[in-house]
Amino acid sequence: MADDSRTASGEPDARTSGQDAPAASWPDQPSTDYEFLEAALAETGTEAFVHVGDRFDDDLRYLTRFSGPDRDYAFVFVGDAGDGDEPTTTLCAPALFEEQAEREFPGDEVRMAGVGDPAGERACTVLDDALGGDGTVLVPQGIPHDAAVYLERGGYELRSTSAVADGRAVKTDEELDCLRRVQRATARGMARAETILAESTPEGDELYWEGAPLSTERLRRQVNATLAGYGVRDAGNTVVGAGPSCADLHFTGIDDIAPGETVLLDISPRGPHGYYGDLTRTFVVDGDGGWERRAYVAVEAAQRAAFDELNAGAGVAASTVHEEAAAEIAAYGFSVGNEPGFTHGTGHGVGMSLHEAPSLRADDALQAGMVVTVEPGVYDSTQGGVRIEDLVVVTEDGYDVLAEYPTHIVPRKR
Structure with a gap:
């Protein structure tokens, strides 16, 4: 069994040491390795992954490490498209949360453009910039209906994936x-x-x-x-x-x-x-x-x-x-x-x-x-x-x- 007599910071754990004081500061926010999304795109021959939700969506919090607010925002992952470019990750953050999003999001870009538009429409804009309005996009089964409609109206075919749930199952x-x-x-x-x-x-x-x-x-x-x-x-x-x-x-x-x-x-x-x-x-x-x-x-x-x-x-x-x-x-x-x-x-x-x-x-x-x-x-x-x-x-x-x-x-x- 593991020796759990010390906290992650190396200080004695209050329960096992007899101390009656709260443990020391928390570990840093975990990062997210998006390789599982790259693998999912390669396996399915698709171009991108999109998810839309709010702070109560655990998949979205895992993908973005962004902890608020209770308004919809979007995450977009675009693959390399076979042209040698690196995959890109974008968080379409809600209004008034740019600073927090910049601090918490481990990906490439926090985008504030179109903050008054629906999150699904903002995700379409990111896809259009990368894919030109055409392609097949992976989405989780729980993506909101209105977001799926915006993506389909934007010209994108949607395909359901369990890649996020599968990726979350193994912890770093x-x-x-x-x-x-x-x-x-x-x-x-x-x-x-x-x-x-x-x-x-x-x-x-x-x-x-x-x-x-x-x-x-x-x-x-x-x-x-x-x-x-x-x-x-x-x-x-x-x-x-x-x-x-x-x-x-x-x-x-x-x-x-x-x-x-x-x-x-x-x-x-x-x-x-x-x-x-x-x-x-x-x-x-x-x-x-x-x-x-x-x-x-x-x-x-x-x-x-x-x-x-x-x-x-x-x-x-x-x-x-x-x-x-x-x-x-x-x-x-x-x-x-x-x-x-x-x-x-x-x-x-x-x-x-x-x-x-x-x-x-x-x-x-x-x-x-x-x-x-x-x-x-x-x-x-x-x-x-x-x-x-x-x-x-x-x-x-x-x-x-x-x-x-x-x-x-x-x-x-x-």
């Missing part, structure tokens, strides 16, 4: 630095929650912490405050379930926390460069060792089985990781594919989106640099839910956990 060293830092901050949020649970005391049918009943919302607020202190935002993704609500995979509501029931925390904040963390642990305060203990043992065994499969490193089929985890769950007497039991896949890719390629249910071989969750779980809407999740990067000869965090059903002060 710069991206991994960002993911590690976000995951370390995520671990700090988990440590805060675990400490609060460890400090809580049963009083009748409720848990009390600092003189008041402990609810999922109260615990969530504590987690989110800790995340903010470490430079990441919760992005509305802090899941805290208690008892039956643990079987709701994305529960963000309010529920009282009682002694003896499972408390499931799935923390997945977003860092300043747009990359996510993802970490899940399940705890029980004052448990009696019943259903929750059996489920916990099964989930621990399933995660170990998945890790054993990942030990093969690059080249292992993603689906075999899921199959081994599911087989272990079944061996402990829990159903697979139904509720109660193991109701979801063992993992998914994480990067600029919280859920992206690859899926651990796919038959494709995993590649070095892919970042995936490993998160088996067992759920029963009448009992509770148990999930354990870690974020790992696939290497040539195995995997590395991006930020270690202990696994215990009984919470401890961290």
Whole structure:
């Protein structure tokens, strides 16, 4: 396993060193290598690639590294056209954002001409300058309809491509630095929650912490405050379930926390460069060792089985990781594919989106640099839910956990 006792800047990590201060400054903004677009154009015999969207489009943010605003803008990549010229990349930035675009965009040109025109029309202008109003252009499936209409009216044939999603699946060293830092901050949020649970005391049918009943919302607020202190935002993704609500995979509501029931925390904040963390642990305060203990043992065994499969490193089929985890769950007497039991896949890719390629249910071989969750779980809407999740990067000869965090059903002060 990787040694995650230090931050990307070389300073000791607060969680593992015992320090109680936020980590140092973030790594630099990752650049984007556009070679995958060159390869896509060459493979399809097309001349250019265009995408249009806003700050909420993760593909566009990956392509441009531009973090705003919530108005459409365009990215245009024009290939060498076989004439020996280098490919060019252009960001058609929105009005009032030229300075930010110049600072963040790693490509060739930030173009401000026509800022009052629709983004699709501005992309056409860039294509016209390079291609003269004729050619075939690759676009992602999610390009806005109006942008596609402008391109087609401009004389360009459109062809759909998954090149961006495929390119995002394998992370660079710069991206991994960002993911590690976000995951370390995520671990700090988990440590805060675990400490609060460890400090809580049963009083009748409720848990009390600092003189008041402990609810999922109260615990969530504590987690989110800790995340903010470490430079990441919760992005509305802090899941805290208690008892039956643990079987709701994305529960963000309010529920009282009682002694003896499972408390499931799935923390997945977003860092300043747009990359996510993802970490899940399940705890029980004052448990009696019943259903929750059996489920916990099964989930621990399933995660170990998945890790054993990942030990093969690059080249292992993603689906075999899921199959081994599911087989272990079944061996402990829990159903697979139904509720109660193991109701979801063992993992998914994480990067600029919280859920992206690859899926651990796919038959494709995993590649070095892919970042995936490993998160088996067992759920029963009448009992509770148990999930354990870690974020790992696939290497040539195995995997590395991006930020270690202990696994215990009984919470401890961290």
